[in-house]
Amino acid sequence: MTVSGIGVDRISQGGPPTGWTAVAQKLGPGFASRAAGYDANDSFVAENYVELKEQKVLAAGVPAELGGGGATHAELCDLLREVGRYCGSTALALSMHTHPVATLTWMWRQGRPVAPMLERIAANQLVLVTTGASDWLDSSGKAERVAGGYRVSGRKRFGSGSPIGDLLLTSAPYDDPNEGPTVLHFAVPMHAEGLTVLDNWRTMGMRATGSNDILLDGVFVPDAAVDLRRPKGVWHPFFNVIPTVALPLVLSVYLGVAEAARELALRQVAAKRDDPEVWPLVGEMENALATGQMAVREMVELCANYTFAPEVATANAVFVRKTIAAEALKLTVEKALETVGGGGFFRGMGLERLLRDIHAAQFHPLPAKPQHRFTGRVALGLDPVT
Structure with missing residues (x-):
């Protein structure tokens, strides 16, 4: 591993940036120049998405055979990590599009009939919006059976990228008369009749992701759009796949945010490098970042570029x-602020925005306490959730 201070080598190459990471570095300064303005106005990173589309980044994870960029899973992680160094909101919104693309790629590698969807994403640079994390095992809302499909109603949270989304990937509970409580997974166009994006994303951090609530009011979902049926509230085998593919991508965003905070802190205290009081603060920051880097690296390695075993043990x-990773990276940015001192409390420096953004890491599934419960049950040989 190449090390310069705390190692910031790329997971996929272990060397200088190439390919998609180089694209991120090309776009990054523009993202950084707009980050404070988007944050201050609670506005979506729309201009950044124009540039991402121009560079075909939205299809980076689509296999080359299907017209996409052919990036490996590890290369996608590096891409998101790099974007996160410049603008956390852009990186997080992009990760919420990238992880369903990556999951579809895993499915394609398993021989599933998802090639047409991946080809559409590549050809049209479609933006995917997903609500899977907030729905989790029980889902939310209601699906009612009608001729040719279902009518779905409900309010879906955390629809990142919703201001310019093309396709919503979501789910809804259905009281199946034969199978009992069932969750249906499906895709619907963001312009479907009865679908409304609410302008309500007003948050502490990651303010520019456009993660608005999405209101579904009798949206028609044809039978052909339902791609998975599973028992409600039960750990389904596909949940062994989703976190293994998605979470390394998402946490790579926060690794980039933490590395940006570390770099900013070191620049700010460069004039005090001979001050003995600074040394232990920097050392604590370095330890925390190294812990986060190792945890994210191992997450990426567990996915093994889609060759992982889809088992509970892997998830x-x-x-x-x-x-x-989430706890260590949060601590990294907190230590960066402590290292800088009171000056870091001012918005103009940008460190307080990184601190607010990093706090979002804890809310992605599984949060710490549910994870402790899940892991404890697995270690004791129990079903992970029931």
Whole structure:
């Protein structure tokens, strides 16, 4: 591993940036120049998405055979990590599009009939919006059976990228008369009749992700759009896949945010490098960042560029490292602020925005306490959730 201070080598190459990471570095300064303004206005990073589309970044994870960029999973993690150094909101919104693309790529590698969807994403640079994390095992809302499909109503949270989204990937509970409580997974166009994006994303951090609530009022979902049926509230085998693919991508965003905070802190205290009181603060920051880097690296390695075994043990290992990474990266940015001192409290420096943004890491599944419960049950040989 190449090390310069705390190692910031790329997971996929272990060397200088190439390919998609180089694209991120090309776009990054523009993202950084607009980050404070988007944050202050609670506005979506729309201009950044124009540039992402121009560079075909939204199709980076689509296999080259299907018209996409052919990036490996590890290369996607590096891409998001790099974007996170410049603008956390852009990186997080992009990760919420990238992880369903990556999941579709895993499915394609398994021989599932998802090639047409991936080809559409590549050809049209479609923006995917997903609500899977907030729905989790029980889902939310209600699906009612009608001729040819279902009518779905409900309010979906955390629809990142919703201001310019093209396709909503979501789910809804259905009281199946034969199978009992069932969750239906499906995709609907963001312009579907009865679908409304609410302008309500007003948050402490990650303010520019456009993660608005999405209101579904009798939206028609044809039978052909339902791609998965599963028992409600039960750990389904596909949940062994989703976190293993998605969480390394999402946590790579926060790794980039933490690395940006570390770099900013070191620049700010450069004039005090001979002050003995500064040394232990910097050392604590370095330790925390190294812990986060190791945890994220292991998450990426667990996915193994889509060759992982889709088992509970794999998902559990990812969840454990997600908690370790989220806590360590949050501590990194807190220590960066402590290192800088009172000057870091001013918005103009940008450090307080990084601190607010990093706090969002804890809310992605599984949060720490549910993860401890999940992992404890797995270690004791119990079903992970029931």
